[in-house]
Amino acid sequence: MDIRGHLTNLDIGWTNAAFAIGAAVLSFILIHGAVVLFRRRIGALSDEQAHQPIADVLRHTLARTSNLAILATSILIGVSVLDLPPPWDVRVGHLWFLTLGAQLALWLHRAIAITARRYFRVHGRGMEDQQVTVAHTLMIWALQWSVWTVFLLSMLSNLGINVTTFVASLGIGGIAVALAVQNVLGDLFASLSIAIDKPFEVGDSISVPDFSGTVEHVGLKTTRVRAQAGEQIVIANAELLKKVVHNFKRQSTRRVQYALRINPSTAPELAAALAERLGAIIAAKDKVKFDHVNLTRMDQSFIEYDIVYNLTDADYKLFLQTQQAVLLDTMRLLRDLGISSAPRAQELLVQGNASNDADGASAAEARSTVVRPAP
Known part of the structure; x- marks a missing residue:
């Protein structure tokens, strides 16, 4: 049957046709007017309100409202008031899905771009480099293609086409490609x-x-x-x-911890005075917050202090200069107090046996030597 035959089967009178046309025109005026009014209300917001996330996304998203989609929606509203026989009612339903789905995909397409741009601008601290630009582009491209892929598959399914096999094939192919280029x-x-x-x-x-x-x-x-x-x-x-x-660039402070060992024969009074005076030396340095100097370990070879202070500036050169000054002052303090940093002297016993002489006489003579390293 030709197109004229299909139209003849509609059995639409002039009254119904006029009513449908009026409904379509009225719908176009109302929808277009509502969109324009809403865009003007958003445009009239103050700068602070206009830059809010929701307002910003809505303003740019509504700008992508298609007049063609509004016209198609208005016509479909006019057609929907008619009592259409099969299969025209099903076909109108397909057109509704196509029109509204395409407009929704356009809005999502624009909203993804705006949202991603705001995210990178906020989290990028206003710094636009090549890496951020490429990542921004890749993210938008992937999300937008996902939107249009879902819309295309939904449209095919709405038209009665079985897309299950196609989706399964895409999944298997995607897995194969992902395994092949997983490192990349x-x-x-x-x-x-x-x-x-x-x-x-x-x-x-x-x-x-x-x-x-x-x-x-x-x-x-x-x-x-x-x-x-x-x-x-x-x-x-x-x-x-x-x-x-x-x-290290985001380091705001620097904690410095090191150990100082001195001779265990040091008098307890000098050991206590060393901790107090060393703490005063460290606290007097510029940009230094003194923590503690405590005696933490003692054995036969040495006694050990644990020394900790914090620099309010994490600059590495400042750390080197401050630590050098602290160590030099520590050396002078040890000299002034007469404290040695050498370990306790150790005794080494060496024994040897005399061998037989040339005449065969054996003389086992034990000789011993004690070596005492100087402190």
Whole structure:
């Protein structure tokens, strides 16, 4: 049967047709007016309110409202008021799904881009580098393609096409591809994780169990670090994230702890005075918060102090200069107090036996020597 025959079977009178056209026109005016009014209300918000997440996403998302979708929706509303015989009622239902699904996919497409852009702008602290741009693009691309894939499969299913086999084939093919390129995908997702979570950034000084240095570049597959010795170290992103990373750039304070050993023959009064005066020396240093100097260990060879202080500035050069000054002052203090840092002198007993002389006479003469190292 031709198209004219299908239209003849509709049996639509002039009154019903006029009513349907009126409903379609009225629907277009109301829907288009509501969208325009809502966009104007959002545009009239203050700068602070307009930059709120929901308002910002709605403003940019409604801007992608298609006039063609509004027109198609209005026509479908007008057609829906008619009493349509089969199979026209089913066909109109398919058109409803296609129209509303396409518009919803357009909104989600735009909302994903806006939301991802806001997330990277907030968590990137206003720093746009190549890594963030690439990660941003990859995330938006993956999410938007997911939206359109779901819409396409849903539309095919709504039209009565069995997509179960197709989806299963896609799943099996996806698993095969993922297994073939799992290392590349692992590094790619690791790069995305670095861009989003930001455990370190370009310019940060980091240390891992195998090396330490300054981050020069974070790519899609590898990260390049300039080691302290001068060479460039290239490591896969996934491998780097498996390690414990120490980020020194974000260190605000530095804790310094070391031990001091002195001769165990030191008088108790001098040992107590050493702890008190050494604490005063450390507390007097610039940008230093003194913690403690305590005698923690004593044996036959030495007595040991545990010394701890904190630097309010984590600069490594300041740490080296402060520690050097503390150690030099400690040496002067030991000299002034007459305290030795040498261990207790040890006695070594050496025994030897005289061998037989040339005439065969044996003379077993024991000789012993005691060696006492000077303190």
